[in-house]
Amino acid sequence: MTSTLPSSFSSAETTPDAAPRPVSLRIRKRLDAAGIPYLANDNISHHLLDGELDQLEIEVAGKVRELLRSLVIDIDNDHNTEETAERVARMYLHEVFKGRYHHQPKIASFPNVKKLDEIYTVGPITVRSACSHHLVPILGNCWIGIKPGARVIGLSKFTRVADWVFSRPHIQEEAVMILADEIERLCEPQGLAILVKAQHYCMKWRGVKEPQTSMVNSVVRGDFRRDPSLKAEFFELVKQQNALLTT
Ligand SMILES: [Zn+2]
Numbered sequence: 001m002t003s004t005l006p007s008s009f010s011s012a013e014t015t016p017d018a019a020p021r022p023v024s025l026r027i028r029k030r031l032d033a034a035g036i037p038y039l040a041n042d043n044i045s046h047h048l049l050d051g052e053l054d055q056l057e058i059e060v061a062g063k064v065r066e067l068l069r070s071l072v073i074d075i076d077n078d079h080n081t082e083e084t085a086e087r088v089a090r091m092y093l094h095e096v097f098k099g100r101y102h103h104q105p106k107i108a109s110f111p112n113v114k115k116l117d118e119i120y121t122v123g124p125i126t127v128r129s130a131c132s133h134h135l136v137p138i139l140g141n142c143w144i145g146i147k148p149g150a151r152v153i154g155l156s157k158f159t160r161v162a163d164w165v166f167s168r169p170h171i172q173e174e175a176v177m178i179l180a181d182e183i184e185r186l187c188e189p190q191g192l193a194i195l196v197k198a199q200h201y202c203m204k205w206r207g208v209k210e211p212q213t214s215m216v217n218s219v220v221r222g223d224f225r226r227d228p229s230l231k232a233e234f235f236e237l238v239k240q241q242n243a244l245l246t247t
Pocket of ligand 1: 132
């Protein structure tokens with residue numbers, strides 16, 4: 001089979017380890033060798049070496065610059081797009097997709113010494129993400145219900161972990177599952193319920209251009225799954241929190 005890749009690309013693929021080659025290729029090869037997944041909504045922060053995030057920023061900026069050129073935008077003469085590539089690279093790696101490249105914010109948990117076991121809800125927590133299919137925003141609200149278990153964490157910590165989990169390219173169904181996994185890991189609740197209501201800009205801005213549609217989904221685990229009255233109580237509390245918002 002003959003290769004149709006441009007020569008610059010194929011030489012980058014075959015350059016030995018020590019030579020400069022795209023840092024993303026180096027990272028991907030390392031992850032492949034270790035059998036570590038790097039899907040759009042995976043966090044790879046523990047597999048990046050010192051300095052690689054800075055190198056990635058330079059590489060991504062170069063690719064965005066080429067994207068703009070491919071879109072026939074005169075970035076050499078257009079003062080508005082002159083530094084867009086650098087801004088977009090920073091935005092992806094350190095803001096909107098930071099949940100892929102940065103470690104989870106430090107969240108301390110404490111033993112549940114008072115043996116609290118009444119449910120409570122936290123919300124609305126603003127969540128911001130981007131759809132994996134179009135990389136356009138998903139913006140919405142999240143409510144978290146907890147029946148405390150072995151450990152407790154501060155209320156603001158739910159916001160921090162949700163922000164970190166959602167700041168990746170996602171589909172909403174998976175985002176909610178990943179958030180549930182992280183919260184279970186942090187505080188081992190007896191019951192956990194999460195509800196997310198979000199608007200998808202790939203439906204509002206493009207495609208069917210439906211401005212009002214939102215997607216609502218939820219996950220219930222532990223006692224919330226086993227006990228229908230507890231599950232109903234969660235949705236009732238969320239409804240009340242929502243009603244307070246609009247009054
Ligand atoms: Zn989409």
